Amino acid sequence: MxxxxxxxxxxxxxxxxxxxxxxxxxxxxxGPQGPEGTPATLTCEDDEFVRLDRPFEDSVTETLVETGETTVELSTEGATETYGQSLRLVLRNTGNAPAATLGESAYSLQRETAEGWLDVRGSTSGEGVELPRAEASLGTSSAYSWDVTLTESGIADAVDGVDLAVCPPLGDGTYRFVYWGLVDAPPIGAEFELVG
Known part of the structure; x- marks a missing residue:
């Protein structure tokens, strides 16, 4: 050679x-590039960013909620999730009657801050947007399931037909998924720690 x-x-x-x-x-x-721990608030450098409003007033029930007719349970794989991996959740009707809902997109993905829980998502158009709501029925032994990639783009793209962004970037800290689409029942949520 x-x-x-x-x-x-x-x-x-x-x-x-x-x-x-x-x-x-x-x-x-x-990895996560946003603020770590529990920030004072979520601040976005994009002046056109309008954060999603909190569409519910009630406090969030964890894991299990009774509706007027049935019982609904929210489950997740774990309490610690890694940036870039999938957050898998299932909302299951475990009772004996259908549960009226507002569809699969009626959820918030929030971060804990000193001023309370804030949705990490919003619009970059300078105007607020609303998530799609569609009256639906979650039958007995039926479920909604979500598989959300824990990145800024994965979270922003998880709702079809709505142009969303995540701002500021995700950081290590406490988050929660809240399904607020149960009619005549409080919102149900699951907290998790996001790590790099």
Missing amino acids: DHTRRGALAGGAFALSVATAGCLDFAAGD
Whole structure:
């Protein structure tokens, strides 16, 4: 095999570029880049960003809720989720009668702040938006299920037909998924810790 100085230099440069590519990707930030812990509030640098309003007044019930006719349970895989992984949740009618709902998109994804729970999503159009609501019935032994990728784009793209964004970026801290679409019942939620 014929080795030349030019070939050795080219091979060394290629090996160096491969070795540093992973470092550059890590330095560029593949993990959560937002505020850590419990921030005072959620602040967005985009002046056109309008955060989703909280569409419910009642306090959030955890795991199990009684409607007028039946029982509904919200379950999740764990209490700690990793940035970039999927948050999997199931809302199941475990009772003996159908549950009236406002459809699968009637949920909030909130972050705990010093001023309370705030939705991480909003519109970048300068105007507020509402999530789609459609009267539906969750039959006995039926369920709604969500599989939301825990990245800014994954959360923003989880609701079809609505142009949403997440701002500021996600950071390590306490979050909760709240389904507020049960008619004649309080919202039901599940808290989780997001880690990098």
